[in-house]
Amino acid sequence: MSEHRFTRDDTSAGIAPAAVRPPHYRHKLRYEKPAVAARTSPEGHTLRALSDLTVVTxxxxxxxxxxxxDDARLAYEAHRNEIRDELA
Incomplete structure (x- = not known):
């Protein structure tokens, strides 16, 4: 069993490294909490607590x-459906 049945194949030199290739997916859908500075409106009214607000990116x-x-969840689902239709 000293003989190797497989040899190393170096013909893949034409493939670009991962850092050069474009990203495989153009979407990365996620929820984020808004910044702390968004607690009051320009008129000075207090907005909802930050724990009740979400940003979809x-x-x-x-x-x-x-x-x-709830609205953020709907926006997330609508965009997820658009992504699914785009890939189909």
Whole structure:
């Protein structure tokens, strides 16, 4: 068993390294909590607690304003469906 049945294949030199290749997915959909500075409106009215607000972001450029959690979930699901339809 000293003989190797497989040899190393160096023909893959034409493949670009991962740092040079474009990203495989153009979407990265995620929820984020808004910044602390968004607690009051320009008129001075107190807005909802930050724990009740969520921002939906995606690598394709989607960024929603701070939305109530239920509305953010709907925006997330709508964009996820758009991504699914785009890939189909």
């Amino acid at each position: 995606c690598a394709c450029g989607l960024t929603t304003p701070a939305l109530p959690n």
